[in-house]
Amino acid sequence: MIEVRNLTKTYMTHERGHTLREVAKNLIRRPMKEIRAVNDLSFTVEQGEMLAFLGPNGAGKSTTLKMLTGVLHPTSGEVRALGLIPWKQRREYVGRIGAVFGQKSQLLWDIPPADAFYMNKAIYGVPDRDYRATLDELVTLLDVGDVIRKPTRQLSLGERMKCEFIMAMLHRPELVFLDEPTIGLDMIAKENIRGFIRSMNRQGVTFILTTHDLGDVEMLAERVMVINHGEIVVDDSLGGLRSRLGDKKSVRLTTESAVPDIRQQGLSIIERIGPLEIEIEIDISLLPLKRFIREFNEAYGIIDMAIESLPIEAIMKELYSEGAKSEIAASR
Numbered sequence: 001m002i003e004v005r006n007l008t009k010t011y012m013t014h015e016r017g018h019t020l021r022e023v024a025k026n027l028i029r030r031p032m033k034e035i036r037a038v039n040d041l042s043f044t045v046e047q048g049e050m051l052a053f054l055g056p057n058g059a060g061k062s063t064t065l066k067m068l069t070g071v072l073h074p075t076s077g078e079v080r081a082l083g084l085i086p087w088k089q090r091r092e093y094v095g096r097i098g099a100v101f102g103q104k105s106q107l108l109w110d111i112p113p114a115d116a117f118y119m120n121k122a123i124y125g126v127p128d129r130d131y132r133a134t135l136d137e138l139v140t141l142l143d144v145g146d147v148i149r150k151p152t153r154q155l156s157l158g159e160r161m162k163c164e165f166i167m168a169m170l171h172r173p174e175l176v177f178l179d180e181p182t183i184g185l186d187m188i189a190k191e192n193i194r195g196f197i198r199s200m201n202r203q204g205v206t207f208i209l210t211t212h213d214l215g216d217v218e219m220l221a222e223r224v225m226v227i228n229h230g231e232i233v234v235d236d237s238l239g240g241l242r243s244r245l246g247d248k249k250s251v252r253l254t255t256e257s258a259v260p261d262i263r264q265q266g267l268s269i270i271e272r273i274g275p276l277e278i279e280i281e282i283d284i285s286l287l288p289l290k291r292f293i294r295e296f297n298e299a300y301g302i303i304d305m306a307i308e309s310l311p312i313e314a315i316m317k318e319l320y321s322e323g324a325k326s327e328i329a330a331s332r
């Protein structure tokens with residue numbers, strides 16, 4: 001469905017300088033600096049996949065998505081999506097893809113979503129019967145029968161996001177790009193939107209999701225691609241990602257005597273919750289749980305304990321930090 005080969009994008013910007021002297025000098029000379037936002041990306045996405053495309057701020061996600069949607073020309077490399085070259089066959093391509101940006105609205109502020117939907121019908125040339133059938137299905141799925149007739153400015157964020165999804169799906173796109181689709185939503189609204197995305201995915205729609213909300217990733221994605229400094233750091237299933245970084249557990253303990261600042265292989269203190277309460281991270285490949293519990297019980301007397309797999313946040317923190325690349329490469 002999508003084939004990306006050696007995709008690279010460099011931006012040329014003016015160097016400003018750090019000191020006042022440099023800034024003044026650079027105002028006259030205007031030296032240029034090259035920023036390699038995306039560096040030699042190659043990957044494929046199959047039809048029906050749900051790919052989370054992640055990375056820290058400035059990693060190159062938006063730049064990649066802009067090239068995949070055809071808004072931006074690459075400096076070099078190739079993209080073939082739905083059999084088309086996005087930035088060359090843009091008209092045909094746009095008719096087959098959809099996009100939802102949590103921070104940008106496609107609706108019009110003063111008119112009801114129902115009218116904006118009708119405008120999109122005309123823009124995409126959706127036949128009457130298809131339009132009515134799709135609208136009915138989406139409105140029922142998202143439960144927005146009354147909502148779509150109110151002016152957009154009167155809608156809650158959750159209601160507006162549901163309408164943004166209808167707007168993006170009315171022409172039945174095969175491939176949909178989502179950028180922070182649940183940003184700012186409460187838990188119920190997030191779950192509604194995630195449920196909708198899942199049901200569209202079950203119907204065969206391919207999704208590429210960019211988000212900083214790891215709840216979206218855990219609830220939606222099967223495959224996770226992490227980029228940093230414009231390069232792929234990881235491309236794996238969510239389960240594979242967890243095991244790749246070692247079998248880490250978070251242990252919350254209440255003890256009879258305070259646990260001191262200890263240094264032990266496979267163990268690190270995450271947080272001191274109270275004088276006798278502590279959260280510890282354990283890599284059980286280095287420090288088996290049984291041994292940890294025995295030693296801690298003997299030394300500090302365990303009163304209460306809760307063990308959980310390390311949340312995906314912790315895994316992402318490692319991947320987003322400098323040096324993540326070498327760590328992943330070493331674990332391969």
Ligand SMILES: Nc1ncnc2c1ncn2[C@@H]1O[C@H](COP(=O)(O)OP(=O)(O)OP(=O)(O)O)[C@@H](O)[C@H]1O
Pocket residue numbers: 011012013035036037055056057058059060061062063064
């Ligand atoms: N138009 C531009 N001109 C110059 N540099 C740019 C431009 N757009 C992006 N960049 C730079 O390219 C790099 C990648 O930016 P990009 O917006 O793709 O990152 P991102 O992963 O989407 O980040 P975020 O999560 O913050 O949105 C950054 O260093 C950014 O400053």
